[in-house]
Amino acid sequence: MSAHLPALVVMAPLLAAVVVPLLGRRSPGAAHAVTLAALGFALAASSFLLSVVVANGVWRYAFAGWAPPWGIEYVLDPLSAGMMVLVSFLALATSIYAWSYLFASDPQRIGIFDSLYLLLVTGLLGIVATGDLFNLYVFLEISAIAAYALLSTGGERATVATFRYLLIGTVAASCYLLGVGFLYALTGTLNMADLTARLADVDDSTAKAAGIGLIVIGLAIKAALFPFHGWQPDVYTYAPPPVTGFVAAVMTKVSAYAIFRVLYFTLGGEPAAGSALVFLGWAGVIAILAGAWLALSQTDIRRMLAYSSVSQMGYIFFGFSLGSPIALVGALFHVLNHAVVKGCLFLVVGGVRWRTGASNVAEFVGMGRRLPLSMLAFAVAAVSLVGLPPTAGFFSKWYLLLGAFEAEAWIGVGAVVVSTGLSAVYFFRIFERAFVVTDDGLSSVRSNELPVGMLGPALVLAALVLLLGLFQQPLITHVLQRALPTAVS
Amino acid sequence: MRWPKCAVTDEMEGIWNSGTAEYFLTIVLLLVGLYGIVARQHFLRKLMAMNILQVAVIVFFITLSAKSGATVPVVIQDGHEINVASYVNPLPHALMLTAIVVSVSTTGVALALLIRIRRRYGTLSETILLAKLRE
Numbered sequence: 001m002s003a004h005l006p007a008l009v010v011m012a013p014l015l016a017a018v019v020v021p022l023l024g025r026r027s028p029g030a031a032h033a034v035t036l037a038a039l040g041f042a043l044a045a046s047s048f049l050l051s052v053v054v055a056n057g058v059w060r061y062a063f064a065g066w067a068p069p070w071g072i073e074y075v076l077d078p079l080s081a082g083m084m085v086l087v088s089f090l091a092l093a094t095s096i097y098a099w100s101y102l103f104a105s106d107p108q109r110i111g112i113f114d115s116l117y118l119l120l121v122t123g124l125l126g127i128v129a130t131g132d133l134f135n136l137y138v139f140l141e142i143s144a145i146a147a148y149a150l151l152s153t154g155g156e157r158a159t160v161a162t163f164r165y166l167l168i169g170t171v172a173a174s175c176y177l178l179g180v181g182f183l184y185a186l187t188g189t190l191n192m193a194d195l196t197a198r199l200a201d202v203d204d205s206t207a208k209a210a211g212i213g214l215i216v217i218g219l220a221i222k223a224a225l226f227p228f229h230g231w232q233p234d235v236y237t238y239a240p241p242p243v244t245g246f247v248a249a250v251m252t253k254v255s256a257y258a259i260f261r262v263l264y265f266t267l268g269g270e271p272a273a274g275s276a277l278v279f280l281g282w283a284g285v286i287a288i289l290a291g292a293w294l295a296l297s298q299t300d301i302r303r304m305l306a307y308s309s310v311s312q313m314g315y316i317f318f319g320f321s322l323g324s325p326i327a328l329v330g331a332l333f334h335v336l337n338h339a340v341v342k343g344c345l346f347l348v349v350g351g352v353r354w355r356t357g358a359s360n361v362a363e364f365v366g367m368g369r370r371l372p373l374s375m376l377a378f379a380v381a382a383v384s385l386v387g388l389p390p391t392a393g394f395f396s397k398w399y400l401l402l403g404a405f406e407a408e409a410w411i412g413v414g415a416v417v418v419s420t421g422l423s424a425v426y427f428f429r430i431f432e433r434a435f436v437v438t439d440d441g442l443s444s445v446r447s448n449e450l451p452v453g454m455l456g457p458a459l460v461l462a463a464l465v466l467l468l469g470l471f472q473q474p475l476i477t478h479v480l481q482r483a484l485p486t487a488v489s
Numbered sequence: 490m491r492w493p494k495c496a497v498t499d500e501m502e503g504i505w506n507s508g509t510a511e512y513f514l515t516i517v518l519l520l521v522g523l524y525g526i527v528a529r530q531h532f533l534r535k536l537m538a539m540n541i542l543q544v545a546v547i548v549f550f551i552t553l554s555a556k557s558g559a560t561v562p563v564v565i566q567d568g569h570e571i572n573v574a575s576y577v578n579p580l581p582h583a584l585m586l587t588a589i590v591v592s593v594s595t596t597g598v599a600l601a602l603l604i605r606i607r608r609r610y611g612t613l614s615e616t617i618l619l620a621k622l623r624e
Contacts, residue, residue: 134584137588138587141594141595144595145594148598148599148602149598149601152602156606156609156610157622159602159605159606159609160606160618160622162602163532163599163602163603163606166595166598166599166602167526167535167536167539170539170543170595171526171539173591174542174545174546177546178519178546181546181549181550181553184550184581
């Protein structure tokens with residue numbers, strides 16, 4: 001049984017996705033219980049896998065007895081297993097939140113919602129686990145199609161936004177697939193490890209560079225890296241809160257992971273991969289500034305958070321492009337930090353809108369009294385996003401800055417500092433309204449907190465932000481440093 | 490591949506004979522698809538352009554597998570030495586079967602979205618739709 005664990009982690013949500021819509025017609029509760037069980041299993045199994053690969057090294061799992069490079073294999077190393085833990089943890093937390101949200105509005109739809117949600121999780125786990133370029137494409141599209149269906153459930157505006165996302169997302173996936181085709185034509189293999197070995201014997205050519213370039217552009221669109229972020233703000237603003245909370249937290253990070261995997265592991269020594277990293281680094285620096293600047297001018301908090309995501313993705317890619325161990329640790333830690341933080345922020349903002357109807361900055365006056373615990377979670381996550389100690393955000397930015405100093409990338413250092421200032425401004429204007437501003441009408445306002453099912457996940461994520469900050473040292477030495485490619489560390 | 494003689498320039502003839510002509514089909518389809526997605530303002534036309542773009546990638550992969558004078562990759566007679574050059578590469582076909590399934594599912598979801606948009610706003614024209622959304 002445990003020999004097949006890598007496959008079972010991905011299979012569990014997939015199988016549950018088949019069962020859940022059938023159960024959902026009769027009993028929404030049973031359907032959601034199966035969903036939680038499948039996601040709980042995925043979390044437990046991927047945590048176990050992480051502990052195994054940290055102790056014993058890489059675990060390669062070949063499907064159906066076909067030895068790679070002919071068959072498809074899953075490759076679990078501390079990087080992919082760590083990402084699996086992150087994906088399944090946030091999936092579980094958001095799924096608990098989704099129950100309270102959906103049960104109040106439309107219990108009949110829980111079965112369908114959970115089924116799509118499980119397919120989305122399957123796709124993301126598969127992208128992380130696979131060691132095959134074409135398999136990655138398939139999982140990329142599984143997660144994307146499930147995400148289109150889920151995101152469009154937020155109403156008519158969400159449907160229009162999702163259709164435009166669908167067009168852009170498909171162009172991105174086609175770019176990726178075309179790039180894979182170029183590399184396949186050059187080497188005759190789709191297995192990542194085999195490709196590394198064979199590509200070393202192929203002379204540099206425009207075909208090779210074009211293949212790598214197309215793969216990187218396709219994944220960068222999926223990761224919403226500036227200037228490919230155009231689809232993101234509308235989609236994040238209009239989608240239902242449990243979906244935004246998960247998609248904003250994890251989906252773009254998984255695409256960033258795929259770029260990291262391809263450029264550092266599969267194409268480690270290629271000159272074209274180096275050029276791609278330089279391009280990503282500059283795009284990242286511009287994203288850091290542009291995202292923060294655009295976030296500042298938004299009145300809708302959800303849209304502000306979406307632009308803030310553009311900025312935070314910029315940090316991650318800036319870290320990737322620096323390439324030193326300390327910068328890469330910073331970038332990976334930022335992946336972790338931003339996933340937890342953005343998940344928490346979107347869950348709270350969605351909950352606030354659900355309870356009070358407020359989504360503009362101006363409407364947050366006195367929100368600290370009305371929803372004290374939710375706003376506490378919001379504040380902790382926001383402080384981490386700005387990067388104040390002792391939260392996780394401080395350490396990820398600290399390592400990124402150390403890496404940037406080491407590489408003497410002064411423009412990047414400047415961008416990080418300016419964007420930190422801007423993010424402090426756009427969050428503190430919310431803090432001011434929520435906690436500081438008082439007027440006579442507010443003294444009578446009583447606390448009207450979210451239900452436990454929605455508040456709990458938000459508080460857990462906020463606590464995690466603090467825990468990640470406090471225990472960053474063991475986390476970095478035991479997991480993140482082992483997740484780096486051997487050529488770097 | 491043998492092409493009928495017609496009034497082509499020497500340069501064009503060079504392209505035909507070098508076996509790269511099929512790649513131009515990919516390029517043309519790719520550009521038609523991208524142009525349609527960007528420039529057309531009716532959502533259904535955008536969706537059709539998206540399909541053309543996906544077909545471009547499928548044609549590209551199928552071209553990779555083609556060999557002159559080769560046949561389907563089924564070994565008919567046992568006992569003979571199997572010569573790789575006499576069989577078409579089956580892998581790109583298998584991959585593209587999956588890609589076609591992906592393309593069909595994406596189109597299905599997209600059409601479902603378009604039905605909902607049309608029911609709510611009564612139009613699929615992007616210009617009119619954006620004007621209505623701004624109200």
